[in-house]
Amino acid sequence: MSTIREVAAKAGVSVTTVSRTLNNRGYISQSMRERIRKAMEELNYQPNEVARSLSFQHTRMIGVLVPEVNNPFFAEVVTRLSRELTAHGYRMLLYIASGTDDDAPDYIAMLRSNQVDGMIVALRSPSVEKELRDGLPTVSFERLPSGGLPTVVCDNLEGGRLAARELLDCGCRRPVMLGGRHAIENFPAFERFRGYRETMEAAGYPAEIYEINEEDYHNDYSEAARKVFLAYPDMDGIFCTSDRIASFVMQEALRRGVRIPEQLKVVGFNDCIAGQCAIPLTSVRQPLDEMCAAAVDCVIRQIERQPITAAMSFPVSLSRRVSTRGYVASPYIMRR
Amino acid sequence: MSTIREVAAKAGVSVTTVSRTLNNRGYISQSMRERIRKAMEELNYQPNEVARSLSFQHTRMIGVLVPEVNNPFFAEVVTRLSRELTAHGYRMLLYIASGTDDDAPDYIAMLRSNQVDGMIVALRSPSVEKELRDGLPTVSFERLPSGGLPTVVCDNLEGGRLAARELLDCGCRRPVMLGGRHAIENFPAFERFRGYRETMEAAGYPAEIYEINEEDYHNDYSEAARKVFLAYPDMDGIFCTSDRIASFVMQEALRRGVRIPEQLKVVGFNDCIAGQCAIPLTSVRQPLDEMCAAAVDCVIRQIERQPITAAMSFPVSLSRRVSTRGYVASPYIMRR
Numbered sequence: 001m002s003t004i005r006e007v008a009a010k011a012g013v014s015v016t017t018v019s020r021t022l023n024n025r026g027y028i029s030q031s032m033r034e035r036i037r038k039a040m041e042e043l044n045y046q047p048n049e050v051a052r053s054l055s056f057q058h059t060r061m062i063g064v065l066v067p068e069v070n071n072p073f074f075a076e077v078v079t080r081l082s083r084e085l086t087a088h089g090y091r092m093l094l095y096i097a098s099g100t101d102d103d104a105p106d107y108i109a110m111l112r113s114n115q116v117d118g119m120i121v122a123l124r125s126p127s128v129e130k131e132l133r134d135g136l137p138t139v140s141f142e143r144l145p146s147g148g149l150p151t152v153v154c155d156n157l158e159g160g161r162l163a164a165r166e167l168l169d170c171g172c173r174r175p176v177m178l179g180g181r182h183a184i185e186n187f188p189a190f191e192r193f194r195g196y197r198e199t200m201e202a203a204g205y206p207a208e209i210y211e212i213n214e215e216d217y218h219n220d221y222s223e224a225a226r227k228v229f230l231a232y233p234d235m236d237g238i239f240c241t242s243d244r245i246a247s248f249v250m251q252e253a254l255r256r257g258v259r260i261p262e263q264l265k266v267v268g269f270n271d272c273i274a275g276q277c278a279i280p281l282t283s284v285r286q287p288l289d290e291m292c293a294a295a296v297d298c299v300i301r302q303i304e305r306q307p308i309t310a311a312m313s314f315p316v317s318l319s320r321r322v323s324t325r326g327y328v329a330s331p332y333i334m335r336r
Numbered sequence: 337m338s339t340i341r342e343v344a345a346k347a348g349v350s351v352t353t354v355s356r357t358l359n360n361r362g363y364i365s366q367s368m369r370e371r372i373r374k375a376m377e378e379l380n381y382q383p384n385e386v387a388r389s390l391s392f393q394h395t396r397m398i399g400v401l402v403p404e405v406n407n408p409f410f411a412e413v414v415t416r417l418s419r420e421l422t423a424h425g426y427r428m429l430l431y432i433a434s435g436t437d438d439d440a441p442d443y444i445a446m447l448r449s450n451q452v453d454g455m456i457v458a459l460r461s462p463s464v465e466k467e468l469r470d471g472l473p474t475v476s477f478e479r480l481p482s483g484g485l486p487t488v489v490c491d492n493l494e495g496g497r498l499a500a501r502e503l504l505d506c507g508c509r510r511p512v513m514l515g516g517r518h519a520i521e522n523f524p525a526f527e528r529f530r531g532y533r534e535t536m537e538a539a540g541y542p543a544e545i546y547e548i549n550e551e552d553y554h555n556d557y558s559e560a561a562r563k564v565f566l567a568y569p570d571m572d573g574i575f576c577t578s579d580r581i582a583s584f585v586m587q588e589a590l591r592r593g594v595r596i597p598e599q600l601k602v603v604g605f606n607d608c609i610a611g612q613c614a615i616p617l618t619s620v621r622q623p624l625d626e627m628c629a630a631a632v633d634c635v636i637r638q639i640e641r642q643p644i645t646a647a648m649s650f651p652v653s654l655s656r657r658v659s660t661r662g663y664v665a666s667p668y669i670m671r672r
Binding site: 255 | 397404405406408411412414415418419422427428429430431432443445447556580583584586587590591608611612613614615616663
């Protein structure tokens with residue numbers, strides 16, 4: 001039985017490199033791994049776990065699965081996850097579901113065959129669920145817990161409450177909520193609707209909710225915006241479950257000559273593009289930096305077999321802007 | 337010397353699997369490769385190129401390097417590249433430069449050690465340049481040719497001309513162009529400025545150009561927008577080198593009570609978010625679907641050692657909307 005020193009000598013590398021290879025620390029090129037592996041075989045320096053660690057080596061790659069990145073929210077999420085992962089010496093293998101998540105299972109299988117060390121998943125569909133039920137370190141992002149995965153979400157319930165209160169505080173008496181898929185329990189919108197409804201009903205106002213139907217629920221919400229103005233011609237406030245939806249509502253309002261915020265007050269959710277809208281949009285803000293850092297920390301902790309918090313919920317705040325408060329001395333963000 | 341049939345039998349896999357492993361077709365798990373490799377060694381079925389192909393196996397991963405994805409243009413690019421790559425059985429290893437490209441070289445080295453089959457690069461900095469000078473199949477996206485890399489761009493020169501003509505056609509007499517970094521030759525904005533200047537001067541108008549200085553050139557262009565209104569209080573038209581910049585200009589205009597398009601006509605570039613702005617934005621459109629398909633095709637052709645077109649330029653068009661034409665019967669897109 002030979003020593004690690006002999007292996008290093010035979011492979012023509014330092015002892016450190018051999019031990020880093022054995023412990024999967026730092027970056028060792030595939031060819032050098034191969035050389036070291038050969039040297040071990042020839043010197044018969046090869047306990048089983050080493051052989052295994054060399055075939056199933058860590059790749060320091062994390063698979064990130066999102067429904068879209070041309071949605072500003074997920075663009076911000078992917079940007080922050082990428083930053084965090086790079087800071088920890090990991091790379092991001094990104095999967096963007098093409099509208100449907102149908103090919104996600106194949107992709108997850110690919111990721112496996114490609115030996116990602118873990119996954120951060122912002123998709124939620126039965127097909128994906130099934131695939132995620134095994135030992136691979138995984139974190140579910142911005143989807144309610146399901147399938148017992150560790151989850152990072154924001155306090156969507158409170159977000160709905162904040163939006164409702166803002167509309168009431170600004171004097172809205174015929175408010176409407178606009179969003180989609182709130183029937184699906186594991187979508188964040190569900191909790192937002194619940195918080196909105198609670199608050200409106202507690203204040204003695206009807207919780208008018210206009211649900212965007214499936215065929216209008218995509219990147220272009222102009223059709224949904226037109227319909228809500230037809231359904232509620234006299235609405236004086238509207239809470240949209242995303243800033244993107246809100247931007248189409250404001251577009252439709254300007255087109256109809258409806259003045260914001262004088263005649264219609266608008267509140268969005270996510271606060272990613274809200275500050276850039278032609279009419280700066282009041283929006284419920286999620287602490288994305290903290291949420292993304294937590295997701296990355298959680299997946300790395302699982303990889304390193306450390307204890308984790310299984311369900312993390314982060315507080316939201318309200319960014320008040322022109323769409324509810326009008327142009328004030330500074331039109332720029334006032335945090336609650 | 338033994339046969340592939342014997343190797344398959346010893347490894348307990350089909351002959352097809354062995355040959356697919358040898359030719360790097362389809363997905364073979366690392367562990368199965370290992371098993372097949374062992375069987376070959378034990379049966380002494382191992383010409384050198386096979387050993388090599390097994391250590392330097394194709395990974396069917398393509399590294400994609402972009403400056404940001406919270407910029408709608410790159411979000412659309414990444415979305416389309418992802419779709420194209422997945423359709424061809426490749427995965428996307430995404431790198432998002434954190435503002436500066438400083439860590440890009442390290443990342444490229446990581447990608448190498450990680451054995452990507454090729455790279456699609458939308459970053460351009462001297463440091464990145466250096467790293468890309470070698471055999472790895474690479475395509476440069478939306479950056480002018482440099483370092484002799486195959487390149488996919490749109491016709492930025494014509495884009496600048498289209499924007500200038502639109503402002504003139506709409507009666508602007510005191511137009512201004514707003515953008516950044518046009519001094520750097522390999523940035524697309526450079527050509528856009530050139531086309532704009534040519535057209536304005538040919539029409540007998542001064543090509544007023546306000547360059548955004550470095551510290552104002554980031555995701556939030558509100559400061560740049562404020563400055564251009566101070567520098568050109570009487571401008572009646574403005575061409576911004578991106579829709580994002582234009583959205584901040586429109587925000588500043590509404591804040592100042594400047595009516596669009598009556599008092600100020602605005603033209604953007606990229607046509608990604610242009611249709612979603614509260615005031616639908618006239619914008620120069622790039623054929624992103626075709627450009628992304630071409631980039632993926634070009635990198636795969638290099639991987640497969642097929643001939644390629646070294647420099648591909650795609651035609652642009654103008655999407656006329658409310659920001660220059662006002663609300664017409666249909667406020668929606670009229671393609672030139």
